Amino acid sequence: MKKEKAVIVGIRDRYDSEWEVNENMKELRLLSNSAGIEVLEQIVHENRQINPKYYIGKGKAESLAEISTQNGLDCVIFDIELNPSQARNLEKLIGKKIIDRTGLILDIFAKNARTREAKTQVELAQLEYLMPRLTRYWTHLSRQEGGVGIGLRGPGETQLEVDRRSIKKRIKKLSEKLKKIEKIRQTGSKKRKDLFKAAF
Structure with a gap:
């Protein structure tokens, strides 16, 4: 590459x-x-x-x-x-x-990132970083298609709106996923502590 x-x-x-x-x-x-x-x-x-x-x-x-x-x-x-x-x-x-x-x-x-939790955390951070910066990735489209005039919407703007919705949904999904991973980790940690106590 x-x-x-x-x-x-x-x-x-x-x-x-x-x-x-x-x-x-x-x-x-x-x-x-x-x-x-x-x-x-x-x-x-x-x-x-x-x-x-x-x-x-x-x-x-x-x-x-x-x-x-x-x-x-x-x-x-x-x-x-x-x-x-x-x-x-x-x-x-x-x-x-x-x-x-x-x-x-x-x-x-x-x-x-190697673990599922680390990958999820990084992707969430990247999307939150990208969200306010997203507009610049579509400026070349509006130029190619003649821009966005009064009463008109260029393909770049339409795609931008779609992407923003997709990213918002993905951020919500990743946030929920992280909460579940954290809950599973805490449950596993509690079980290990209980086993340790039982051993004594």
Whole structure:
């Protein structure tokens, strides 16, 4: 399977030392490798003020778009947590998949989950993380189909609504499943304690 190629992006504010930033970038590179992503570029941005739209400045985001295109990269990984709006705006401007630190860690957890309980917990966390970010995965459809006009609904929007309903149902089902698993585990634990007491 072909590995995704990425640029990792660190953010340094006025309170961060050079050592802290370097350590964070080393960790982000290791996390990316653990997720099966090949890191080809590394950039650290000095960020004195948070841009509400992109988190970083628009000029810096445009620079990332140029670097990503020139190097044939698949995604841009940020060493911060982006809110859904920022992730959507960055993806639209850069034209590549945007991954923040939380999304990257959840992906690693999913790959390493072994037990039924762990797999359920990770899937639930991923869906809860994805829910507010879902809109950006369908923006390309509305562009391809001419967008959504007044009194009209594009296929992307229709699919988005379907997906949101499906995810809500899945979240509810997983939450109920976790409660059952927890109950079974507690019952089993109580039985083992009772057996232990009986042995004495």
